[in-house]
Every structure is written in C-alpha cells, then in structure tokens.
Amino acid sequence: MSLLEIRDLRVVYPNGLEALKSVSLTAEAGEVIAIVGRSGAGKSTLLRCINGLQSPTSGSIRLEGRELTTLTPRELQAVRRRIGFVWQEFNLVDRLPVITNVLCGRLGHAGEGPSLLGYFDRSHREIALRNLERVNLLERADQRADRLSGGEKQRISIARAITQEPTLILADEPVASLDPELAWQVMEDLARVAREDRLLALINIHQVALAKHFVDRVIGIARGSVVFDGPIKDFDDAAMTRVYRFDKPAIPAHPIEMEEALHER
Numbered sequence: 001m002s003l004l005e006i007r008d009l010r011v012v013y014p015n016g017l018e019a020l021k022s023v024s025l026t027a028e029a030g031e032v033i034a035i036v037g038r039s040g041a042g043k044s045t046l047l048r049c050i051n052g053l054q055s056p057t058s059g060s061i062r063l064e065g066r067e068l069t070t071l072t073p074r075e076l077q078a079v080r081r082r083i084g085f086v087w088q089e090f091n092l093v094d095r096l097p098v099i100t101n102v103l104c105g106r107l108g109h110a111g112e113g114p115s116l117l118g119y120f121d122r123s124h125r126e127i128a129l130r131n132l133e134r135v136n137l138l139e140r141a142d143q144r145a146d147r148l149s150g151g152e153k154q155r156i157s158i159a160r161a162i163t164q165e166p167t168l169i170l171a172d173e174p175v176a177s178l179d180p181e182l183a184w185q186v187m188e189d190l191a192r193v194a195r196e197d198r199l200l201a202l203i204n205i206h207q208v209a210l211a212k213h214f215v216d217r218v219i220g221i222a223r224g225s226v227v228f229d230g231p232i233k234d235f236d237d238a239a240m241t242r243v244y245r246f247d248k249p250a251i252p253a254h255p256i257e258m259e260e261a262l263h264e265r
C-alpha cells in the first residue's frame with residue numbers, strides 16, 4: 001500500500017470547467033515531489049481535493065489506505081490532522097509571537113491538545129521549539145510574526161506544519177512571493193525536514209529550475225491531465241515541452257512560466 005493513492009480523479013466545477021480530467025498517481029512516505037504546470041493547469045485543484053477543501057466529481061483518493069472522498073465532516077477533520085499545509089501567503093497570525101504560531105500546529109491534536117491559545121503544556125512547547133530550531137529560527141521564538149521577513153515567515157509556517165506531526169505536507173506555491181535567495185532557503189528547509197521526518201511532500205511550484213535542486217520526482221500537469229510523472233533526472237526538454245507548450249496556447253501565458261520554459265530550453 002502506498003501512502004497516497006489517487007485513481008481517476010475528476011473535478012468539474014459548477015460552471016462546467018473540467019479542472020482535472022482523470023488523474024492517477026501514487027506516492028510514498030519520504031518522497032519530495034514537485035507538481036508543475038502552467039497557471040490554470042489544475043495543480044491547486046489537485047491539492048485542494050487531497051486536503052478535502054474540494055469535493056471531486058468522481059475518482060478516489062486514499063491516504064494511508066483510507067478513502068478520503070466519502071468521509072463525514074468529522075472523519076475528514078481527523079484525517080486533516082495528518083496533513084500539513086504550507087500556503088503561498090504564509091497564513092500566520094501576525095500579532096502573535098512566532099512560538100504561538102508554531103504551536104497552532106498542535107491545535108488539531110484533540111485530547112492531548114491545548115485548551116486555550118497561550119496555555120500550551122510543556123510537551124507541546126518542546127515539540128514547537130525543536131521544530132523552530134530545525135528551520136534555524138529558534139532565536140525568533142518570542143518575536144511577533146509580523147516582524148519577520150517573507151522567507152522567515154514561510155520557514156515558520158513550515159515549522160508549524162511539521163509541529164502537527166503529519167504524514168503528508170501539501171505546499172501550494174510556497175516560494176511564489178519570495179526573492180530567489182529566500183526561495184532557495186525555504187525549499188531547502190522544506191525538503192530537508194520532509195526527508196528527516198519521512199513525510200510525503202507535494203509542492204506546487206512554478207520555478208522548475210529551483211525545484212530541480214530539491215525534489216526527487218516531478219509530476220507535470222497540463223489542462224487537467226498528468227503529462228509527466230518521473231524522477232527529476234528524466235524531466236528533460238521534451239517533458240518540459242509537454243507540460244508547458246500547447247498548439248493552442250491559453251492566453252495570457254504566465255510570464256514567469258514562459259520565461260522559465262524558454263530559459264530551460
């Protein structure tokens with residue numbers, strides 16, 4: 001059994017747009033995977049289905065052998081504790097200290113969890129502090145989150161996600177708002193902690209050139225279908241073309257993607 005098994009996933013939005021056609025993939029614990037494709041290809045829709053934020057029209061998603069598409073809301077809530085999310089815009093609570101933001105990763109741990117924000121018991125704090133240290137931001141623990149740079153904020157959100165002790169991390173364009181140097185550090189931290197904890201990490205990312213340094217495998221999506229799935233070393237020009245080029249290009253093409261596609265060629 002694979003950690004994640006997706007079969008024939010299809011999503012048709014209420015306006016009739018078929019965002020995912022028949023997506024199938026499997027992924028294992030410890031894999032760091034980039035999901036690439038043009039803007040509008042269906043990458044976010046795929047992550048939202050896995051996270052239970054979007055109901056598929058048909059198909060199956062199994063996480064640790066458990067079918068996610070037929071869960072009750074309460075069951076889904078329990079499964080979502082096993083899934084850490086890293087968002088493009090960080091989603092930190094700006095006015096709270098960094099450590100409290102990281103401790104939010106413990107909120108889903110019912111029973112053993114904190115009763116009130118600010119009154120976390122020692123074991124939770126120890127986990128959170130250890131994870132802050134793993135992203136080299138321990139010295140920021142008591143600062144307000146809004147005092148940090150964008151790169152630091154994203155590394156805090158990675159610390160929060162792993163503090164949840166998930167089996168799967170979903171990252172939706174985690175470095176799209178960051179300068180290249182900060183983006184490098186964020187990807188390095190994300191890939192390293194995922195490997196150390198043997199998590200599966202699925203990372204939606206525009207910057208193929210950056211992703212290449214950190215991921216094991218690439219899944220390329222074009223117009224709602226998987227058009228490449230393989231090790232990063234096999235993601236060559238032909239694969240790049242399949243993912244980023246069409247005979248009838250959707251307009252407007254995302255400038256960053258086009259620049260990257262041309263640069264890579």
Ligand code: ADP
Pocket residue numbers: 013014015017019037038039040041042043044045046
């Ligand atoms: P990506 O993450 O690759 O940019 P998305 O999954 O966000 O792509 O979107 C895939 C397609 O679905 C796009 O054409 C987008 O405009 C469309 N789409 C996304 N969300 C909705 C929605 N809630 N309703 C209708 N269409 C949507």
